[in-house]
Amino acid sequence: MGALMTVEEIVGSVESGMTLGIGGWGSRRKPMALVEALCASNVTDLTLVSYGGPDVGMLCAAGKVRRVVAPFVTLDSIPLEPHFRAARQNGTIEFTEYDEGMFMFGLYAAAHGLPFLPTPAGLGSDIVTYDPSLRTVRNPYGDEELLAVPPLKPDAALLHLNRADARGNGQYLGHDPYLDDLFAKAATNTYLSCERLVTAFDGPPQTLLVSRMHVTGVVEIPGGAGFTECLPDYPRDEARQKRYVEAAK
Amino acid sequence: MTVTRAEICVTACADAWRGDGEILAAAMGTCSILGARLARATFEPGLLTTDGGPLLTAAPVPIGAPAGEVEGWMPFRDHLWLVLNGRRHVMMGASQIDRYGNSNISAVGDWHRPTSQLLGMRGAPGNTRCNPTSYWIPRHAPRVFVEKVDVVSGLGWDRGAHEIRRVVTDLAVLDFDTPDRRMRLRSLHPGVSVAEVVERTGFELVIPEDVPETRRPTGPELRVLRDVLDPGGLRDREVRS
Numbered sequence: 001m002g003a004l005m006t007v008e009e010i011v012g013s014v015e016s017g018m019t020l021g022i023g024g025w026g027s028r029r030k031p032m033a034l035v036e037a038l039c040a041s042n043v044t045d046l047t048l049v050s051y052g053g054p055d056v057g058m059l060c061a062a063g064k065v066r067r068v069v070a071p072f073v074t075l076d077s078i079p080l081e082p083h084f085r086a087a088r089q090n091g092t093i094e095f096t097e098y099d100e101g102m103f104m105f106g107l108y109a110a111a112h113g114l115p116f117l118p119t120p121a122g123l124g125s126d127i128v129t130y131d132p133s134l135r136t137v138r139n140p141y142g143d144e145e146l147l148a149v150p151p152l153k154p155d156a157a158l159l160h161l162n163r164a165d166a167r168g169n170g171q172y173l174g175h176d177p178y179l180d181d182l183f184a185k186a187a188t189n190t191y192l193s194c195e196r197l198v199t200a201f202d203g204p205p206q207t208l209l210v211s212r213m214h215v216t217g218v219v220e221i222p223g224g225a226g227f228t229e230c231l232p233d234y235p236r237d238e239a240r241q242k243r244y245v246e247a248a249k
Numbered sequence: 250m251t252v253t254r255a256e257i258c259v260t261a262c263a264d265a266w267r268g269d270g271e272i273l274a275a276a277m278g279t280c281s282i283l284g285a286r287l288a289r290a291t292f293e294p295g296l297l298t299t300d301g302g303p304l305l306t307a308a309p310v311p312i313g314a315p316a317g318e319v320e321g322w323m324p325f326r327d328h329l330w331l332v333l334n335g336r337r338h339v340m341m342g343a344s345q346i347d348r349y350g351n352s353n354i355s356a357v358g359d360w361h362r363p364t365s366q367l368l369g370m371r372g373a374p375g376n377t378r379c380n381p382t383s384y385w386i387p388r389h390a391p392r393v394f395v396e397k398v399d400v401v402s403g404l405g406w407d408r409g410a411h412e413i414r415r416v417v418t419d420l421a422v423l424d425f426d427t428p429d430r431r432m433r434l435r436s437l438h439p440g441v442s443v444a445e446v447v448e449r450t451g452f453e454l455v456i457p458e459d460v461p462e463t464r465r466p467t468g469p470e471l472r473v474l475r476d477v478l479d480p481g482g483l484r485d486r487e488v489r490s
Contacts, residue, residue: 025325051325052369072369079368088356088366097355099374101329121332121375124409126401130360176303176324 003168005217010191011037013217014046014156017066021107021154021187022050023180024228027076027236029172030055031160031193032226038158039064049152051103051179053228054244057083060093061248067094069152071103075241082248096131098122098149104179106152111185118146157187160225161210162233163201164194168215169208171201174231177209184214191217193224195233252465254419255280255484257438258387259474260466261422263288265383265415266338271295273305273323273331275339279487280417281385282312283479285340290473299323312479332372338381338414341373345398346384348432348452349405350413350425352377353398360400373403381412387487389418391451406430419488421446422463427455436463 011034014020024030035055039062046064050056052073059065061083073084087093098106105117118137123145128134137148159180161170170192172180184190192210197220201208227244229236262284266274274285274296282301286309289296297320298309305321323331331337343352344367354373358364376382382403386393404410406425415435416423422435433455434446439462447454466474474484 070369072371074368080366085366088363091362097370099370100325100372101332101375104326104329119333119375120378121372123374123378124401124404125370125374125378126355126360127370127374129401175322177326178324179326 003212003215003218004166005191005219007034007037007219007221010034010217010219011041013189013191014038014041014043016043017045018155019047019049019153021152021157021183022048022055023157023159023178023183024053024055025051025176025178026072026074027053027228027241028176029160029174029178029225029230030228031158031224032228033221033224034158034160034191034193035059036226049154051100052081052084054081054226054241057081060084060087065093067096069096069098071098071100075245077236077238078241078245082245086248097127099125099127102127102147102149103152104182105149107179107182107186109149110151110153111182114151116148116150118148120146122147152186154183154187155189157183157190159183159190159210160193160230162195162230163198164192164218165198165201166218168192168212168218169201170194170210170215170218171203171207172209173203173207173233181209184210189216190214193219193221195222195224195230196220252471253485253490254438255488255490256466256471256474257463258417258419258488259283259287259484260470261417261463262340262385263291265340265417266293266296269293269296269338271297272336272338273297275337277340278342278385278387279312279483280387281340283474283484286310286312286478287470287474290478291470297321309478311477312483329372329375332375332379335379338383339376340383340385341376341403343384343386343393343403345393345395346386346416347395347398347405349407349430350403350410350416350432351398351401351405351408352384352403353400355400355402357399370402377404377410377413379411381414382410383413383415383417386416386418389420389446389449391449394450394452396452420449423454431455433457434460436461438463439465
């Protein structure tokens, strides 16, 4: 039993044209080392599913992206992501734009094999204008119309967690799990990088966010969240993030 | 005691949550965050506020300060469920807003190939459909207050909004207390004229015959704001006097 893989093996299992889920949120606990390795690979034509941050930006800048599915792309302390903006403004990518809650429901649906989940979030907005594939459902017990959010089902998901074991169990030690467990359950294959591989976990069991049953491969990469925050191991490297933005100009 | 424009703005933001009781006051932007915490620290003690992250703080904390004692946990996923639960009044920002309160934080220009890509929809569609929503606009300008927003991220009253309660700007407080839910000038901050607001609004506002002055903070409110919540004066960086 063992899920240990190298970065090369993980990136090598991502194929052109795939839908790739990326964990974290904005500029928080993003699997940036894996993203950087992917940028250096010859993969193209990806569809990214992400609460977007510099992961989306870097892959756009590297020309790896056909479509982004996201409710936002932001660097948090710097609101706008320069490479994503450029890609949108130059028309080099397609965009499916969701509400944050809709996006979560898409992951929930995919994680649990549901054809859709109903929500009022998104109705009335231009989300439905620009994504004509979206459908509504009528409440069978009442009368109101709800948005039927389709599953967001990645072929592969990339996550970065604080700790993991060699079997592929992953632990978060910060205050927010983001949606990483849902990405792991939703994706066909999930790959985990971690700050530190451990043989036994410290901390309460509810910090054991991702189960090995949903993980294909795990790799230890200290500092693997790049300049994004990875609490409590390290905060966002604001100076590095600023240089990243300035270099994009 | 001289009250600054930023302090008027914070108090006006706080007043948006008056009467809300035991719900989450979610806020974006310095004066808005300070307003939520000021309301809780003074006239609306039942409100729940965060540390700016996933912690519900036991008491309203200074802006940028660690949470200290916490009374609850609100990671993003639970925040998104709370939107559907409804016990939440959010004060968002907007790059564009129209007379019915439709707002845009997504993109300027044609959505398919924007001239300026902004944040994206974020939670605006769900917020406005499910929760009372207010807006904090630090710089009242015609390019913000537009006839028609380029992209509808947040729903206005004419597109099925739950409730768009208040728009607070550096000049005035606006609401939708009109028969057809058009935006109305509710009060002018001290020193601001109707003409100035009209000049800096890109559509026709409903303007009552008598427009009152936005209230000034009380002595205790001012002390809490200056000595506890924002001793570093971050509010004055967002709105200059």
